[in-house]
Amino acid sequence: MRMPGFTLTRRFRSLRWRLTFLYLGLLSMLLLVLGVGQYFAAREVLYRSSADVTINEYQAVLTAFRREVASRAASPRAELQQLAQELKSRRISAAIFDLNGVPLVLAPATLGAREDIPYLPLADYLNAIHQKPQPYYLAQAGNPPSTHLVVLNPVRIGARAIGLAQLSIPTDEIDQTLRVDRQLAIGLSLVVLLLALLLSPLIVGRALRPLDQMSRTARAIAAGDYSQRVSVADTADEIGELGTAFNKMAAGVDAAFEVRRASEDRMRQFVADASHELRTPLTSIAGYIDVLGRRQEVDPVTLQSSLASMQVESARMTRLVNDLLTLTRFESGKAPSRRPLPLDAWLNETLDELHLREQGASETRTIEPGIVVEADPEALKQVVSNLAQNALKYAPGSELRWSLFREDGRAAIRLVDTGPGIPRSDLPHVFERFYRGEKARDRSAGGSGLGLAIARSIVEAHQGTIDAESEPGKGATFTAWLPLPRA
Ligand code: ADP
16 A cells, blocks of 8 residues: 555655746745845935935034024034034934034933934044045934934034034834835745745646656557657747657657568568468378378389379479578578679570570570679579579560660669560569469469569669569560669
8 A cells, every 4th residue: 555645755756846846946045035135225225315314404404504603703612502402403313523522412302312312433423524424324222222323424614624413313214114115025925935836836737748648658658559659749848859759769669660560470471371382292292192001002103103293292392492591591681792793794604504495495685795793693693594484484485585784873684575474463463472473373384483582582682673574465574683883
């Protein structure tokens, strides 16, 4: 039994879930980085703009104040005190520091609440007086302590710095705005992540669906159904390419098995035909033995004729077995031992050896000299001999016209006879193994149907072709075409 936990872990290890988690992880990181960045940017903008507002208000007060005191000649300290009083009215806590950073005047926004006024480190004051103040500072003040935004502004009369004005406001309003902003960002991020969690398995699953189909198809092919293919979406992505490649592979496997099936069928047919051919003479011999064995006494005439018949049958069997051996030798694809062969001399010699005239055939030869091919002379001799034997058998008494010529870059050996020709129904089959034409089926004519098949296998082993043409009643033409060696 399978444990449910095991199935669940397996499920989440699937590519679909692994991609989903990877994607969600990346998305969360991205959202976190964006959220934090956006938070700090917003905080900076809000603080700076509050600092600007505070400074502007201060400038307004200062301008009004200057106009007022311009005519009066008072001590700087008294002037500063008066300025502080002016600011106090604007909800801004103010303080004035002298050039050494010592507080001179404190003007809290809330009357009497001196704790409202934040203090920065002395270095900040001195830096602000003698160099340039930062846009804003943050400091703690009040009871309970809270964060205040502090702006420093040197007070000058003409080019002369006479002190430092510190303006501060509590940041709680800004912080409130930022808190809302932060909560909104977190909420939205969670919604985005949830949506991604819900949608991405669907999207990823959809993209990976062809892979599921491919593994199903591969299983079906492994189980023997070679016709299975995957349906490939016409997208140019990796999965589409994989699908196309997969289908090509499946087609290749299918074709290879088809070739194997066909060759096995041919082999089965060949064995069946060969057995059939051998059975006839064997049955015949067994019959003679049986008849002779039953008799008490056999007269010499019967014995002689039986033995003669058995000899004929055994000679037929020997011929057949030899033919089968020749055929399998050339059909196994073993290359014949080829050498450059001057065809004119070779053909003359071969035809002389066949003694066709002595077998009652008239013969002519038209031989083009100088044709040389790469061939096995013994094997080619068998081709010529088989063609000649057929002509003697099927076109007795006809004229045999041999020719040797060159055409379309090939050498041709042709035999034309003037016999009865080949019936149209036989013509496409004469090169098949064990095929005998209508007239040849009567065994007295002798053929086993292998002569032309052997001729074809020899010519094809030389990368050549052989063909037969015939007008019924007007004789037959057989041509063996052999490739000429490249110059
Ligand atoms: P077989 O052993 O019967 O001669 P082949 O393969 O040599 O077998 O020939 C196949 C068939 O082709 C023959 O049975 C015959 O019908 C036909 N054939 C071959 N050569 C000729 C020819 N010159 N004229 C007419 N028919 C022919």
